[in-house]
Amino acid sequence: MKIQDEKSFDELAGKQYKYGFVTDIESDSLPPGLNEQIVREISRRKNEPEWLTEWRVKAFKHWETMEQPTWAKVEFPPIDYQAISYYSAPKQKISAPKSLDEVDPELLATYEKLGIPLREQEVLAGVVAVDAVFDSVSVATTFRGKLEEMGIVFCSFSEAVQKHPELVRKYLGTVVPYKDNYFATLNSAVFSDGSFCYVPPGVRCPMELSTYFRINAANTGQFERTLLVADEGACVSYLEGCTAPQRDENQLHAAVVELVALGNAQIKYSTVQNWYPGDKDGRGGIYNFVTKRGHCRGDNSKISWTQVETGSAITWKYPSCVLKGDHSVGEFYSVAVTNNLQQADTGTKMIHIGKNTRSTIVSKGISAGRAQNSYRGLVRIQETAENARNFSQCDSMLIGDRCGAHTFPYIEVGNPTAQVEHEATTTKIGEDQIFYCNQRGLETEEAVNLIVNGFCKEVFRELPMEFAVEAQKLLGISLEGSVG
Amino acid sequence: MALLEIKDLHASVAGKPILKGINLTINFGEVHAIMGPNGSGKSTLSNVLAGNEAYEKTAGEVLFAEQNLDDLAAHERACAGMFLAFQYPVEIPGISNMYFLKAAVNAVRAYQGREQLDAMEFLDFVETRKKVVKIRDDLLERAVNSGFSGGEKKRNEIFQMAMLEPKLGILDETDSGLDIDALRIVADGVNALRSPERGFLVITHYQRLLNYIEPDFVHVLVHGQIVKSGGKELALELESEGYASWSGEEGP
Ligand SMILES: Nc1ncnc2c1ncn2[C@@H]1O[C@H](COP(=O)(O)OP(=O)(O)OP(=O)(O)O)[C@@H](O)[C@H]1O
Numbered sequence: 239m240k241i242q243d244e245k246s247f248d249e250l251a252g253k254q255y256k257y258g259f260v261t262d263i264e265s266d267s268l269p270p271g272l273n274e275q276i277v278r279e280i281s282r283r284k285n286e287p288e289w290l291t292e293w294r295v296k297a298f299k300h301w302e303t304m305e306q307p308t309w310a311k312v313e314f315p316p317i318d319y320q321a322i323s324y325y326s327a328p329k330q331k332i333s334a335p336k337s338l339d340e341v342d343p344e345l346l347a348t349y350e351k352l353g354i355p356l357r358e359q360e361v362l363a364g365v366v367a368v369d370a371v372f373d374s375v376s377v378a379t380t381f382r383g384k385l386e387e388m389g390i391v392f393c394s395f396s397e398a399v400q401k402h403p404e405l406v407r408k409y410l411g412t413v414v415p416y417k418d419n420y421f422a423t424l425n426s427a428v429f430s431d432g433s434f435c436y437v438p439p440g441v442r443c444p445m446e447l448s449t450y451f452r453i454n455a456a457n458t459g460q461f462e463r464t465l466l467v468a469d470e471g472a473c474v475s476y477l478e479g480c481t482a483p484q485r486d487e488n489q490l491h492a493a494v495v496e497l498v499a500l501g502n503a504q505i506k507y508s509t510v511q512n513w514y515p516g517d518k519d520g521r522g523g524i525y526n527f528v529t530k531r532g533h534c535r536g537d538n539s540k541i542s543w544t545q546v547e548t549g550s551a552i553t554w555k556y557p558s559c560v561l562k563g564d565h566s567v568g569e570f571y572s573v574a575v576t577n578n579l580q581q582a583d584t585g586t587k588m589i590h591i592g593k594n595t596r597s598t599i600v601s602k603g604i605s606a607g608r609a610q611n612s613y614r615g616l617v618r619i620q621e622t623a624e625n626a627r628n629f630s631q632c633d634s635m636l637i638g639d640r641c642g643a644h645t646f647p648y649i650e651v652g653n654p655t656a657q658v659e660h661e662a663t664t665t666k667i668g669e670d671q672i673f674y675c676n677q678r679g680l681e682t683e684e685a686v687n688l689i690v691n692g693f694c695k696e697v698f699r700e701l702p703m704e705f706a707v708e709a710q711k712l713l714g715i716s717l718e719g720s721v722g
Numbered sequence: 723m724a725l726l727e728i729k730d731l732h733a734s735v736a737g738k739p740i741l742k743g744i745n746l747t748i749n750f751g752e753v754h755a756i757m758g759p760n761g762s763g764k765s766t767l768s769n770v771l772a773g774n775e776a777y778e779k780t781a782g783e784v785l786f787a788e789q790n791l792d793d794l795a796a797h798e799r800a801c802a803g804m805f806l807a808f809q810y811p812v813e814i815p816g817i818s819n820m821y822f823l824k825a826a827v828n829a830v831r832a833y834q835g836r837e838q839l840d841a842m843e844f845l846d847f848v849e850t851r852k853k854v855v856k857i858r859d860d861l862l863e864r865a866v867n868s869g870f871s872g873g874e875k876k877r878n879e880i881f882q883m884a885m886l887e888p889k890l891g892i893l894d895e896t897d898s899g900l901d902i903d904a905l906r907i908v909a910d911g912v913n914a915l916r917s918p919e920r921g922f923l924v925i926t927h928y929q930r931l932l933n934y935i936e937p938d939f940v941h942v943l944v945h946g947q948i949v950k951s952g953g954k955e956l957a958l959e960l961e962s963e964g965y966a967s968w969s970g971e972e973g974p
């Protein structure tokens with residue numbers, strides 16, 4: 239029975255995402271290739287002010303002098319940056335399936351398991367465009383009206399450039415400068431779109447931003463740029479991503495997220511990432527090279543990153559906090575799952591500058607199949623950071639014996655009053671644990687699910703309620719077929 | 723119909739033959755005890771019955787309520803009413819005992835085509851079962867067996883058994899590591915669960931347990947074979963004479 243199951247699983251895996259990567263570039267796109275001309279053209283088509291055009295060009299010129307970093311513990315063939323097209327019109331239709339009947343049945347089965355309503359399934363699978371579904375409902379409009387009343391700006395990055403250029407100009411690149419790193423620099427030159435949010439002083443955003451549609455984060459493009467600013471005493475919780483596997487024709491994703499928290503402000507940024515990981519032999523799949531950083535600029539500010547990463551062939555991602563304000567707090571809670579041939583090199587950086595700054599890192603890495611999962615974390619306590627504290631906990635779980643987990647903690651302490659604690663564990667899901675669960679009536683997959691969810695509990699606790707439930711299901715689906 | 727029929731069962735672990743032709747029939751309502759020296763194959767027998775894949779059945783046949791065990795995966799055997807109280811219960815960090823039990827109870831109920839218990843019904847059920855096997859509330863809240871003392875783990879096994887209401891309860895040295903009071907509580911629990919619809923296979927080294935749980939039959943397992951069977955008086959005999967007469971030159 240088992241062998242049969244495996245076979246049909248393999249067959250399905252072979253079919254998976256068959257429809258996902260057919261590209262048919264319409265005339266609205268720029269030809270592949272990257273040069274100054276292209277960068278200027280992107281900016282022109284987006285009708286951007288001159289300062290932004292020049293900023294992009296500066297980034298591009300700098301990028302030309304850089305080399306792709308090689309320090310991460312991931313392996314992939316060289317990327318041909320000249321083969322990528324850096325601009326597609328926003329509503330461009332890729333050769334989309336015409337109905338759900340044309341969509342990979344395994345993908346639909348996954349949506350089913352996640353309990354995603356049919357209309358949303360259509361959007362996710364690329365059958366219908368988001369606005370086609372929701373224009374009639376106009377939930378989005380109502381929602382935005384409510385936010386505007388409170389003075390909260392929440393819109394696409396492009397729209398923000400047109401409507402609030404002063405805000406964009408004031409904060410863009412102040413957290414992740416255009417020279418920051420290879421992928422961030424590339425993003426600065428060619429970024430397509432993304433989200434922008436500004437919460438004015440003293441305002442608490444009354445809802446989780448971006449959770450109102452599961453799919454509004456879909457189709458965000460390859461070089462996404464997000465900027466979130468919480469002004470003095472403001473408070474906002476933002477959710478990025480989607481538990482459903484997303485159909486996406488771009489292999490390389492190099493996003494940048496910048497967060498700014500002024501005095502007494504709080505930002506909670508949660509991510510669920512489930513992009514196409516490639517087939518079981520590692521073909522296809524998204525390369526996810528993301529730069530995420532938050533600045534706690536003011537005293538008593540707080541930035542909290544929570545992420546559940548199950549997708550992508552390669553993930554390279556280190557959401558960081560720069561704790562500049564006195565008494566500011568940085569948190570990082572992460573679950574990274576890798577199965578089959580997925581590779582993840584993720585972690586965080588906590589840079590303590592202000593007095594009495596505190597940071598917490600809880601990282602849970604799970605590897606199955608032949609996957610490699612690395613945690614890389616930097617805790618730096620600068621001279622000025624009197625009484626800084628950090629607590630880091632990095633736990634790895636291995637499922638099977640062909641996968642790997644690696645931990646690379648870097649700790650730099652420049653002030654003797656600092657207290658830095660680091661704990662690391664590696665556990666293996668034991669055959670004996672699974673048998674114990676089996677003996678109590680639980681199937682092996684359910685058993686793995688249970689054990690893994692127990693392992694990740696501390697992180698799931700940090701997710702917004704509704705998403706925590708979805709994340710649990712997602713984990714189960716990601717690890718399906720990894721045991722037995 | 724017999725509850726369990728073991729016919730000429732052979733099994734190996736890591737390529738090494740351990741069970742060498744076991745024959746044993748347990749009828750509904752009966753309690754059988756198995757005694758035998760260390761390493762004779764008692765836990766191997768319970769693992770083979772429960773379907774642990776680390777143990778390979780090499781010959782013979784086992785029927786559980788007339789179903790051939792070969793047709794049932796480990797979780798299906800559990801759902802069909804076989805319960806093993808482990809000699810060494812494993813720890814599962816991060817999952818509360820209650821949560822785990824709810825998942826288990828509902829998995830078994832689903833298999834048997836019975837309705838799922840919701841949170842409230844489950845809590846009520848826990849309360850009724852706590853009357854059968856006393857267990858401290860904090861143990862129910864804590865992660866499965868994590869940091870439990872040896873005796874607490876054993877008691878938790880019996881509590882799980884009371885929750886899952888199996889047809890056959892296999893107790894692998896549940897009495898080892900129990901203090902005298904706990905032994906009583908566990909034995910009382912088992913006795914409360916004794917019924918004409920249920921049977922038990924009790925593995926133990928000590929006659930003392932059998933004073934509390936009176937067996938209908940006692941079997942002596944040596945070198946992977948049942949070398950003698952008898953009534954409960956056989957346990958007393960063993961207590962005074964040991965296994966020397968069966969151990970031969972392979973013995974300790
Ligand atoms: N995983 C294993 N690998 C190798 N040998 C094993 C394994 N499991 C059991 N054995 C061997 O099988 C034999 C029978 O072991 P078993 O655990 O069934 O004995 P037992 O009768 O339960 O003993 P005890 O009274 O000490 O619990 C022993 O020699 C043991 O070392």
Ligand SMILES: [Mg+2]
Nearest residue numbers: 764765766809
């Ligand atoms: Mg034993």
